[in-house]
Amino acid sequence: MDFEFPFPADMLVPALVAVLVGVIGMLAYMSLKPPPAKICGSVNGPPIESPRVRLSDGRHLAYREVGVPREEARHKIVVVHGFNSSKDMNLPIDRELIDELKLYVLYYDRAGYGESDPHSPRSVKDEAYDIQELADRLGIGPKFYVIGVSMGGYPAWSCLKYIPHRLSGVALVVPFVHYWWPKFPRSLMQGAFMKLPLLDQWTFRLGYHAPWLIYRWMTQKLFTPLSIMSGDMTMFSRKDLDVLNNKSFSTNLRRDKVTQQGVYPSIHQDFITAYSRWGFGPLELENPFQNHEGSVHIWQGYEDKIIPYEVNRYIADKLPWIRYHEVPDGGHLFMYERDFCVRLIRSLVAAPLS
Ligand SMILES: *[C@@H]1O[C@H](CO)[C@@H](O)[C@H](O)[C@H]1NC(C)=O
Ligand SMILES: *[C@@H]1O[C@H](CO)[C@@H](O)[C@H](O)[C@H]1NC(C)=O
DSSP, rough: OOOOOOOOOOHHHHHHHHHHHHHHHHHHHHSSSOOOOOTSSSSTOOOOOOOOEOOTTTTTEEEEEESOOGGGOOOOHHHHOOOOOTTTTTOOOHHHHHHTTTTTEEEEEOOOOOOOOOOSOHHHHHHHHHHHHHHHHOOOOSOEEEEGHHHHHGHHHHHHOGGGGGGGEEEESSOOOOOTTTTTHHHHHHHHHHHHHHHHHHHHHHHHOGGGGGGHHHOOOOOOOOOSSSTTOOOOOHHHHHHHOOOOOBBSGGGGTTTTTTTIIIIIIIHHHTTOOOOOOGGGGSSTTTTTOOEEEEEEETOSSSSSHHHHHHHHHHHHHEEEETTTTTOOGGGSSSHHHHHHHHHHHSSOOO
């Protein structure tokens, strides 16, 4: 008896393979795909406890104000928090300094962190426009200072690129380094990169080359993909540990809220955006203060093990309009020491040279 397959046998194997590949692909995709964000204020999401502004695209940004009322302020400062942080980061800016300099300090949750709506996908450019729109919704005036701390450095670079006319001055504090920035000597970048722990190197490479893998990579349990996530503290300098061990001071007032909407919309997307292709690099920027009406500063700890000093020192060397402050025994957290914080603010808001 003649037996006939519904279709010829030589097509069966490829068909089975195709189905199999499809199933594996789907399983892989499902585990690569992050769960949906738990949006603040939604039915099962965390509550909204802070004031927020609504942006023109409908997203909200949560903020926290410190210092004198906006109307009385002589200097308005927007502080941009780092990786795995939030508007509840707590710079030691005390009452004395606030009153003397008439400071108004605005902290906000970057997109996806704390109580600010996630923004996906997003770009380095969006970070500058988020800051500008936040400032304008609150009516803080045509110009303001920006302090970008650590990963908050890339939004600060973005401000220098996209909204220079809105800036009174900028302080990049232990600012983020992108190892694939254009126009840097290869040996410099490689030397700095190779000093990092091996797994961190791979995580950074993935952030740049394969961001779609980041969620899976960061949440797997086999190894710690970023050394700052492991509890062993080797990434902190001696002085950093003093800051972290100071019982009477916390670098973040509400740790529990940082990733409450999910790790993906907060820390993972921040990481992916930071390591995306920016479309520019710091070396291509121009001095926004041609008439010395403001100043740009980089603060860097020589003993910082998270952000290597070599790259930021090089930037300051190439861009003479940036004032470079290297703290000899400083690590990654010196801005949480009162005296450094005071120096940082004073140098930023100092009367412009004329
Ligand atoms: C974020 O901070 C929390 C609390 O300090 C910590 O448990 C977690 O490992 C951190 N995540 C990353 C990716 O660094
Ligand atoms: C600990 O923090 C408090 C409050 O900010 C500060 O006054 C004190 O000087 C700090 N102590 C050390 C050892 O840094």
